[in-house]
Structures are given as structure tokens and as C-alpha cells.
Amino acid sequence: MEITMYHYLSIGLLLFLIGLLGSVIVKNVIKVLISIEIMLLGVNINFITFAAFCDNMKFDGYVISLFYVGLGAVELAVALYLFYLMYQKKESDCIERFNEL
């Protein structure tokens, strides 16, 4: 049984859907952030899959995936700091209570 590009794309899609599901239904802010990171991981797997199977000479997908990792870490740092500030104000980590800036 040969592993084709569609197998990897399916895994990327599944991870993206799991992250989307978590970011919609979960109430905890930390879990929402982890879900967003899982979505980013699914997108990265798609980028690298396309780079490995379709663009094996220029490595564009690999480099874009690298930028995504950096931007994802930045986004997580900013989001965690905002969560820290909101937690100090609201004394809760439920995302439904964070309805004002």
C-alpha cells in the first residue's frame, strides 16, 4: 500500500478540523489557544506535503511553513499575555466572560 499525497493531506485536514472544533466548542482559553496551534499544525502539514510531492526543487512550501512556525509562536505569546491581563481582571479562564476589552 503506497502512501500518496492525499494521505498526508487527509491528516492535515483532520487536524485542521479538530482544531476548528476545539476553538468553537471549548470554553477554556488555554484549550482554545492549543486548538489554534493544532489548526496551524494541520496547515503546516499541508504546506510541507505539497512541497514534498509537487515542488521538490524549490522548497517554497518548506520555507513558508518555517515562517508559519515563527508567526504562530508570536501569536501564541501575544495571546497568552492578553489572557494573563484578562484573567487578572475577570478572575476566570472561561472565554464567555471575556466579552469586553
Place this chain on the structure above:
Amino acid sequence: MIDNPVIFYLSSAFIIVFALLCLFAKNVVYSLLSSVVVFFFGALFFYVLGSEYNAIIQAAIYGFAVPVLIGLSIMFGGEKTKNKTKRTFAFYLPLFAGIFILAFVYLTMMSLVIMPDTFRASEVLQVNAFDTIRTFARALFIDYVWAFELVSLLLTIVIAGIGMLRVHKKGRSRV
């Protein structure tokens, strides 16, 4: 690229199960630990797809640095909110995990029947690390140098912004 069905199906099963555990775990610390497993298996996917550099970056940033950040925020925060969705999924999660494990065992057995030499070590050891790193260096510092500088600038702005927020908050709390 390593074209091995056993590695693919095994890592796929683990990454899906731990991603679901990450969402529906009772304790947020367990969710964090599950996310570490998910990120490491993501790095394994990158390695299997032939991108060792991305695998190292993924394991270093998402496997070590990001969990430390999230763990610190859990320490500062705490867990007061109960997850209302956990009761619903406490029944469905083992059911879907069982179905997935059965499907995984079936696919593994089928792959062993169709391709008996799946565990060839020589295939696993074929890596092209030198070419990958050279190509990455060329892409980062020549082809995509402006994007690289832009990301560096963004990182600097984020660090400065968080520092300024902290200073502003300190000054306001003193007043």
C-alpha cells in the same frame, strides 16, 4: 521522503487520538501534555516528508518552548471553569478511539500483506540533510530575505510591545 505505511498509520493514529484528547481532557495540564505529543508527531510527519529542518524547528519551538509558555500561563491562571462538554464526549471519545484503533490495525495488517518488506531499515535511513539545509539557507537569506526580515521585525515589535504593556500596567497600578 520515507514511504513507510506502518510509520504513517501509527503516527496518524497517535496524532489524531492525542489531538482529540487535547480538546476533551478533564484537566488543562493533561491537555497541554497531549498537545506536546501532537506537536512531536507533527515533527515526525515533517521528517517523514523529507524536511528535517522543519522537523527540528517544530520540535524545538512547539515541543519545548510553547508548552513552557502555556504551562506558565496555567500556573498564573488556574482552573476554575469546568468544561461542560466533557460529559458528552466521555462516552463518544472511547468509542471513536476504539473504531480508529481497529481501522489502524486493519490497515497495518493489509499493508504488511501487500508490502511485506515494510520494515526495511535502509529505506528509513535515507535522508538528504545537507541538501535540505543548503536549500533552506539559500531560500531564507537570498530568495525570501525580505520575508525573513519582516518576520524578524515582527518578533522585535512583539517583544517591545509586551514590554511596553507591562510598563504601562505597572505605572497605572501605582496610580
